[in-house]
Amino acid sequence: AQKITQTQPGMFVQEKEAVTLDCTYDTSDPSYGLFWYKQPSSGEMIFLIYQGSYDQQNATEGRYSLNFQKARKSANLVISASQLGDSAMYFCAMGAGGTSYGKLTFGQGTILTVHP
Amino acid sequence: GAVVSQHPSWVICKSGTSVKIECRSLDFQATTMFWYRQFPKQSLMLMATSNEGSKATYEQGVEKDKFLINHASLTLSTLTVTSAHPEDSSFYICSEEGGTDTQYFGPGTRLTVL
Numbered sequence: 001a002q003k004i005t006q007t008q009p010g011m012f013v014q015e016k017e018a019v020t021l022d023c024t025y026d027t028s029d030p031s032y033g034l035f036w037y038k039q040p041s042s043g044e045m046i047f048l049i050y051q052g053s054y055d056q057q058n059a060t061e062g063r064y065s066l067n068f069q070k071a072r073k074s075a076n077l078v079i080s081a082s083q084l085g086d087s088a089m090y091f092c093a094m095g096a097g098g099t100s101y102g103k104l105t106f107g108q109g110t111i112l113t114v115h116p
Numbered sequence: 117g118a119v120v121s122q123h124p125s126w127v128i129c130k131s132g133t134s135v136k137i138e139c140r141s142l143d144f145q146a147t148t149m150f151w152y153r154q155f156p157k158q159s160l161m162l163m164a165t166s167n168e169g170s171k172a173t174y175e176q177g178v179e180k181d182k183f184l185i186n187h188a189s190l191t192l193s194t195l196t197v198t199s200a201h202p203e204d205s206s207f208y209i210c211s212e213e214g215g216t217d218t219q220y221f222g223p224g225t226r227l228t229v230l
Contacts (some may be wrong), residue, residue, distance in 0.1 A: 043224040045209065101166060102148055104219060108159050
């Protein structure tokens with residue numbers, strides 16, 4: 001069984017500053033994928049970034065980067081230069097096993113609020 | 117990337133009635149789709165895996181007779197909430213695989229049962 005833990009129910013950041021959202025995971029499967037999604041108040045799930053368990057480099061996508069520390073089983077999301085539009089719920093998720101990661105296990109989420 | 121649509125985007129129904137939610141893949145043939153449920157201020161929980169041409173696979177604790185899933189074509193999966201009750205009020209969201217590193221989600225359907 002997989003488990004994702006997000007210990008920050010809410011985070012606040014000043015506009016233009018960087019923020020780190022924490023995520024730890026647990027799985028016995030050696031092959032897994034880690035995802036971060038943004039969910040604004042509309043409810044849609046917006047894909048941000050992906051990290052595979054065998055990827056040597058940390059994933060980056062524009063202002064998003066994933067700080068992947070495999071030994072610590074953590075996959076923290078770093079958002080640089082925060083914008084007001086970044087205010088939303090953020091979910092860390094994991095898929096494991098098999099050849100695809102369709103079945104995702106989600107963390108509890110972190111509500112990010114960006115202040116002007 | 118693939119586009120997934122859901123219909124309706126929101127629905128209000130009376131207790132005891134059934135509600136059908138459609139999840140449609142607009143530009144991708146999806147043999148497998150997934151249904152999640154999200155209660156207010158909570159996380160997404162996987163309900164079931166919808167398999168084209170065969171029975172759905174339900175997660176532990178999800179009543180298969182209450183949440184009927186049909187995946188009759190490569191582009192359409194439907195979730196029917198039968199005999200809905202207020203506790204079934206939730207946000208239902210579907211997704212499809214686009215590969216190991218990609219998961220496309222629909223916009224979700226907000227169900228309110230009175």
